[in-house]
Amino acid sequence: MVSMKQIAERCGVSVATVSKALNNHNDISVGTRDRIAQIAQEMGYYPNVAARTLKTNRSYNIGVLFSDAAHSGLTHDYFSAVLESFKNEAESHGYDITFINTNDTSMSYLERCRQRCFDGVVIACIDFTKPGAIELMNADIPTVTIDYNSNFCSSVTSDNQSGIAALVEYVIQQGHKRIAYVHGDSASAVTKTRLAGFYRTLADHNITIPNEYVCASRYLDVPLARHFTEVLLKLKIPPTCILYPDDTALIGGSNCIREMGLKIPDDVSIAGFDGLKVSRYLDPKIATYRQNTTQIGSRAATQLISQIENPKTTLIERIVISGSLITGESVTPPKKIR
Amino acid sequence: MVSMKQIAERCGVSVATVSKALNNHNDISVGTRDRIAQIAQEMGYYPNVAARTLKTNRSYNIGVLFSDAAHSGLTHDYFSAVLESFKNEAESHGYDITFINTNDTSMSYLERCRQRCFDGVVIACIDFTKPGAIELMNADIPTVTIDYNSNFCSSVTSDNQSGIAALVEYVIQQGHKRIAYVHGDSASAVTKTRLAGFYRTLADHNITIPNEYVCASRYLDVPLARHFTEVLLKLKIPPTCILYPDDTALIGGSNCIREMGLKIPDDVSIAGFDGLKVSRYLDPKIATYRQNTTQIGSRAATQLISQIENPKTTLIERIVISGSLITGESVTPPKKIR
């Protein structure tokens, strides 16, 4: 590996001069600067990040804490899409992305971040109540959380409130009153927001539903969604429309409905959440709320980088990214008689 | 951040002693070693990776080159599952995972790796013919490729040959002779292997198919798979069974089939490839070949780490991981008359 020392020798100047030339300091003459830059280029020089990090305490490396309850990890449709976008944005600003080790518990997340000298951290995991996650959010390292609000760091959240409201509004407009909600992990802040939005929208329309219509399921849990669907449809007064925590879980519901000999949407209307990937091609096309993962990821990155680079002037922000209602074909007015 | 210097002061020894004590060198008395270890623990010490990397040229960091033709990036079902497994295995060995920047072309992949002092690299991208990818594989940095064989580094590949053979054998056993194959990106080594296996298995059973039965589609391309399906089914003598490059593309095909008023599998049998995630819940359950992403990822990690840690004794290997045939319900014997 070519070092500044070698460039210095070749140019007949000191290492300091090389450093300053390559970093465009203004106490180097233009001629010298250009000559050094040229030779550095020729020799294939690129700075050793470890050395630079050691000296400057800036690694141009962002830590990603990314773990979910279901251990789906990188295969998580929503988070992987957010992360992909985050990564692209960060890389275009010259930052690399490193995962914070979650498989070795001998050190706290914060300690790992300090050890690796991360300039900043993005946290996107479902369980924000883990002590390790809290310690990280409260530490003085620039941090952005995804889909969770902390008082100590910036956050970028999907507009879950409006999302669920839009869905509920939509199915109400289609004439549904017996609306069930199979929702995601109860402990998650996202779930709480969505549930609140769900109840609120129903209340706005003076609709009351029996308690059994709300089922505490889990995100991405196909069998569990299927189970609750069966329970719901076997009620004396079953719902005419069922909302699911996400499009994947919805598949469990729709399979169940079909196997019970019922048709979607003729007998039961259904709607999901996420609007990503495969859900776009399901048959019939499903109603869902498409979260804007691209925006979420890139805004998280720009916010974090801004905090890293302008710590004084960048305020802690709560950024909310809205998605869009996809109506699809899985919701139609309920049959009059049932 | 606590440094060795502070520990040294507190213990009344030199920094060298602290370093040697914490690294279990044997020229430190047991008493001193334990005392230093204890105090280091108390003070919350953890080594600064940048400094260690600078001095030892070992970063305990593995670079991941991960880019595909479709730019699905991390949302790629198969690769994200492989990477998740790779990450878990690597982390359990004390290595972190950093993405190699693919959004900034001012530097080659190899230069980025050297700059970041990666101990090793894993390459999992469809286009291995990129000059940057080749340069990386040929360099002296330990490298493992996924689903591609290079002469200069180890590889871990899914058993595509057996996979496609198993699928074709299966549909032949079910009585199909008019078998079409909508296959993935033609340039990819995976596609070539599968195509060879496809033809070979047909030949083994003395089955010949018209050229139009083989369609050069793309991986994960739902609309394109749909298009080819329509073309195939409108042939004078249409196939009775269609194989797809992956389960996602298969969805395009199955939607098309349904919209043409045909039934799966009564009118047309279909089979996919991958066996991951959503495909497990499709209705009807689809025949597919489930690639063992967990094994692929973890073997890639152990192989790479072995090369890093025992460069002399670890041979370059070509590891093939077999998956399993999932029969599902999407293939039945073809109707006699059509």
Place this chain on the structure above:
DNA sequence: ATTGATTAAGTAAACGATTAAGTAAGCATA
């Protein structure tokens, strides 16, 4: 008592960069 091993430390250089402080030359001003 001298020599030679052995043990348990310490010293100091090094990794590759950055940067505060110093310096020498050039030039303008009084």
Place this chain on the structure above:
DNA sequence: TATGCTTACTTAATCGTTTACTTAATCAAT
């Protein structure tokens, strides 16, 4: 001619570790 200000560099310290080499003490064997 002495003074001060720029300009364009160099020197040297530093970041936190590791490690080759040195040193001092202890002890056993002669």
